[in-house]
Amino acid sequence: MGSPPNAAPQSQPTPESVPTPRTAAGREGLAALLAHPERTVVALDFDGTLADIVPDPEKARAHQGAVAALARLVPRLRAAAVITGRPATVAVRLGGFADNPGLAHLTVLGHYGAERWEAATGTVHAPAPHPGIAAIQAELPGVLDASGVWHGTWVETAIERKGGHAIAVHTRRASDPQGTFDRLRRPLTALAERHGLIVEPGRFVLELRPPGMDKGVALAEWVRETGAATVLYAGDDLGDLAAFAAVEKLRSDGLTGVLVCSGSDEVTELAERADLVVDGPTGVVGLLGALADRLAETRAGS
Numbered sequence: 107m108g109s110p111p112n113a114a115p116q117s118q119p120t121p122e123s124v125p126t127p128r129t130a131a132g133r134e135g136l137a138a139l140l141a142h143p144e145r146t147v148v149a150l151d152f153d154g155t156l157a158d159i160v161p162d163p164e165k166a167r168a169h170q171g172a173v174a175a176l177a178r179l180v181p182r183l184r185a186a187a188v189i190t191g192r193p194a195t196v197a198v199r200l201g202g203f204a205d206n207p208g209l210a211h212l213t214v215l216g217h218y219g220a221e222r223w224e225a226a227t228g229t230v231h232a233p234a235p236h237p238g239i240a241a242i243q244a245e246l247p248g249v250l251d252a253s254g255v256w257h258g259t260w261v262e263t264a265i266e267r268k269g270g271h272a273i274a275v276h277t278r279r280a281s282d283p284q285g286t287f288d289r290l291r292r293p294l295t296a297l298a299e300r301h302g303l304i305v306e307p308g309r310f311v312l313e314l315r316p317p318g319m320d321k322g323v324a325l326a327e328w329v330r331e332t333g334a335a336t337v338l339y340a341g342d343d344l345g346d347l348a349a350f351a352a353v354e355k356l357r358s359d360g361l362t363g364v365l366v367c368s369g370s371d372e373v374t375e376l377a378e379r380a381d382l383v384v385d386g387p388t389g390v391v392g393l394l395g396a397l398a399d400r401l402a403e404t405r406a407g408s
């Protein structure tokens with residue numbers, strides 16, 4: 107059906123506006139990003155930032171519109187990366203990051219930076235599995251039994267075996283997620299330490315993983331490698347604090363940067379340090395889309 111005569115022209119979707127960071131450093135970083143995207147890198151966490159939190163980790167997917175927004179933004183930038191606790195190939199699969207021309211230069215740093223996937227080649231570089239993982243896998247049922255929380259149906263799906271490189275114990279589906287998390291923390295820390303591993307706490311998850319790498323080390327190294335002058339990092343969980351610290355350090359070394367918190371009720375520590383707090387993955391995708399819109403406008407106007 108056509109438009110009635112004299113009908114107002116149908117309005118085009120208005121580009122979302124880019125929010126203003128609440129800190130001077132954040133405003134400086136954002137201005138630098140918008141002025142020189144070719145000198146800017148963007149790094150993003152996956153779960154809770156690009157993907158909504160769901161009870162079953164295997165059912166997590168990139169938030170609606172995330173890949174489309176990234177595919178518009180990334181080609182304007184020097185480089186972009188997803189830095190995640192997931193195995194890199196799992197994040198690629200759940201995120202739908204492969205075989206997208208707009209993401210041809212995306213890097214995914216998995217296992218907190220220990221693993222690397224490049225969209226350009228589809229190749230993964232991963233370290234050999236830590237020998238402690240196999241021993242932990244064997245002992246874990248006994249430790250959970252002894253903790254008194256290893257009962258009910260949730261436990262069957264609580265253990266996430268992360269490609270033999272780490273093991274995550276999830277408590278989100280326990281009847282008392284926080285109480286179970288608290289009761290498991292000490293015995294799982296002891297188990298990890300006995301086998302030369304560390305515990306990475308997250309949103310109702312305790313992850314036993316090798317030491318020596320974190321998102322801060324991974325981000326700083328990747329930024330150095332790209333030669334970027336500006337970095338935007340967005341995350342939601344405790345594991346992202348190391349990346350926040352890396353951006354703060356890079357700023358003190360003379361780079362510009364923006365720290366974005368994908369806000370939730372579950373974790374408050376990042377919001378306190380962020381330049382910009384957005385409303386979970388919806389807000390992150392809105393921000394990415396707004397940046398892409400603004401950079402497209404700037405290019406059209408130049």
Ligand SMILES: O=P(O)(O)OC[C@H]1O[C@H](O[C@H]2O[C@H](CO)[C@@H](O)[C@H](O)[C@H]2O)[C@H](O)[C@@H](O)[C@@H]1O
Pocket residue numbers: 151152153154158159160161162163164166189190191192266268274276278308309310311313343345
């Ligand atoms: O670094 P990230 O990309 O944030 O990954 C950290 C952990 O995220 C996943 O767990 C979280 O998301 C799940 C799915 O939404 C949710 O069920 C769980 O409660 C969250 O903690 C993932 O399963 C872990 O392996 C990652 O280490």
